[in-house]
Amino acid sequence: MSQTYLNILVRTEGRVGLITLNRPKQLNALNDALMDELGAALKAFDADADIGCIVLTGSEKAFAAGADIGAMAQYSFADVYKGDYITRNWETMRSIRKPIIAAVSGFALGGGCELAMMCDFIIAADNAKFGQPEIKLGIIPGAGGTQRLPRAVGKSKAMELVLTGRMMDAAEAERAGLASRVVPLDKLQDEALAAALTIAGYSQIAVMAAKEAVNKAFEGTLADGMAFERRLFHALFATADQKEGMAAFVEKRPAQFKHQ
Numbered sequence: 001m002s003q004t005y006l007n008i009l010v011r012t013e014g015r016v017g018l019i020t021l022n023r024p025k026q027l028n029a030l031n032d033a034l035m036d037e038l039g040a041a042l043k044a045f046d047a048d049a050d051i052g053c054i055v056l057t058g059s060e061k062a063f064a065a066g067a068d069i070g071a072m073a074q075y076s077f078a079d080v081y082k083g084d085y086i087t088r089n090w091e092t093m094r095s096i097r098k099p100i101i102a103a104v105s106g107f108a109l110g111g112g113c114e115l116a117m118m119c120d121f122i123i124a125a126d127n128a129k130f131g132q133p134e135i136k137l138g139i140i141p142g143a144g145g146t147q148r149l150p151r152a153v154g155k156s157k158a159m160e161l162v163l164t165g166r167m168m169d170a171a172e173a174e175r176a177g178l179a180s181r182v183v184p185l186d187k188l189q190d191e192a193l194a195a196a197l198t199i200a201g202y203s204q205i206a207v208m209a210a211k212e213a214v215n216k217a218f219e220g221t222l223a224d225g226m227a228f229e230r231r232l233f234h235a236l237f238a239t240a241d242q243k244e245g246m247a248a249f250v251e252k253r254p255a256q257f258k259h260q
Ligand code: CAA
Pocket: 025, 026, 027, 029, 030, 065, 066, 067, 068, 069, 070, 086, 087, 107, 109, 110, 111, 112, 114, 133, 134, 137, 140, 141, 142, 143, 145
């Protein structure tokens, strides 16, 4: 990737695109410049035929400590409403069709927790801390926290976290279903990369369909979701990768997916 970024680091490892939030002195506080770069990097990986999965991570101390409070402090209602600052391009995350794994160590607070929840699943290091502390600033979560957290951990725990601003540690986040699993801090990058390489090795069409179908479970009725899943399931029988995947199983050999 030729583009130079100031607030993120971008590299590839095989068919995996890795994005590291990189404002360590501000604990990766998410300002508009960072979010613009993140959106551009995600779109570039999504469009790159050589990339099958994306990993988003931060530093050991902070995945991201939230939206940039220094930048927000001066804004009026008119500023944020008309200018659509702070959260303007966050929905870019939702438009990415390849899976995004959040590899979270340290603080994932406010917008940082919301950003992690916009990813497709969260692998947490044992030092991770999640929370929605916006209430302490006289505001509420503004990038999906009041909507995605209840879906992830249930109403009672989400309400408690949003109303008190308390943090939950990695073990609690795993128990509650926010993190798919917890790994030792020094294994986080390797574990996230290994999961991403596994996903990137599968048929890209099947992977994208799987992501689309699971996400449907959050946004509609069970009947609509079942019908949607059935259509995608049937459609995958039109792909060369389905023929290859099943032939490889029958012939007891590894599948060679062509992503077609
Ligand atoms: N915005 C801007 N700067 C931040 C920041 C943020 N969200 N979080 C931390 N920083 C900065 C601090 O100001 C400090 O900078 P200086 O060294 O220049 O003073 C630096 O990062 C290190 O932070 P601390 O000294 O506070 O580190 P700590 O280890 O003592 O505490 C912390 C860590 C508990 C995460 C604490 O920094 C903190 O509470 N941060 C704010 C968390 C927060 O409220 N997030 C929600 C933001 S609002 C939001 O996200 C809205 C939304 O939904 C979109």
